[in-house]
Amino acid sequence: xxxxxxxxxxxxxxxxxVGSALRIVPVFSAAATDTAAGVRTAITVHYSAxxxxxxxxxxxxxxxxxxxxxxxxxxxxxxxxxxxxxxxPRCIFLTLDDEDGPDAVWMSVDRLTTAKxxxxxxxxxxxxxxxxxxxxxxxxxxxxxxxxxxxNLPPARLIQEELGIPHRTASQWIIDARNAGRxxxxxxxxxxxxxx
Numbered sequence: 001x002x003x004x005x006x007x008x009x010x011x012x013x014x015x016x017x018v019g020s021a022l023r024i025v026p027v028f029s030a031a032a033t034d035t036a037a038g039v040r041t042a043i044t045v046h047y048s049a050x051x052x053x054x055x056x057x058x059x060x061x062x063x064x065x066x067x068x069x070x071x072x073x074x075x076x077x078x079x080x081x082x083x084x085x086x087x088x089p090r091c092i093f094l095t096l097d098d099e100d101g102p103d104a105v106w107m108s109v110d111r112l113t114t115a116k117x118x119x120x121x122x123x124x125x126x127x128x129x130x131x132x133x134x135x136x137x138x139x140x141x142x143x144x145x146x147x148x149x150x151x152n153l154p155p156a157r158l159i160q161e162e163l164g165i166p167h168r169t170a171s172q173w174i175i176d177a178r179n180a181g182r183x184x185x186x187x188x189x190x191x192x193x194x195x196x
Contacts, residue, residue, distance in 0.1 A: 011106040017046055018185035019142045023093045023106070024150065034078055038065030041078050045087070049141040052187025053150050054088055060087035077086060078081040081152060089113065094143060109147050118162060119144060125163050141177040148189040 014023035148155035
């Protein structure tokens with residue numbers, strides 16, 4: 001993960017505020033190698049405020065195996081959406097402290113992810129579900145929705161999986177968070193196919 005200036009991404013690069021608590025890196029580059037296809041793909045991604053998510057602005061493909069030709073059939077097998085979905089959580093930052101405090105510790109969403117692939121620890125997820133319409137619930141919905149929407153993944157599905165709740169409940173909690181102003185700058189349109 002790098003910024004356009006080829007430095008590793010850090011919280012100092014997270015200059016755009018989305019929602020009420022998230023900070024994101026507005027432009028980054030990421031690369032992945034598909035060993036089966038023999039192709040290394042690099043993308044440059046920009047945050048689009050009008051679309052409320054990251055969009056790919058440039059793609060470079062390079063053959064890394066002898067005998068691989070960069071042509072349409074080869075490129076058609078490369079999953080650009082997977083690269084952005086893996087990279088975006090490293091470019092979304094939050095703090096569990098007072099964000100304006102001098103001792104606030106900011107971390108990327110990927111640092112929250114556990115070995116089992118969950119963003120929220122099970123005990124915290126259970127507390128969020130149990131507590132009613134609390135501030136903790138709003139924070140959790142903002143974090144989960146933002147992580148999914150910015151990465152062009154279905155937010156309701158991620159919220160369902162993380163919190164163990166039905167789709168209808170996840171959808172209602174998203175509506176509640178949006179009405180509370182917690183999801184500013186983040187959008188996901190159900191049924192939209194990722195354009196990669």
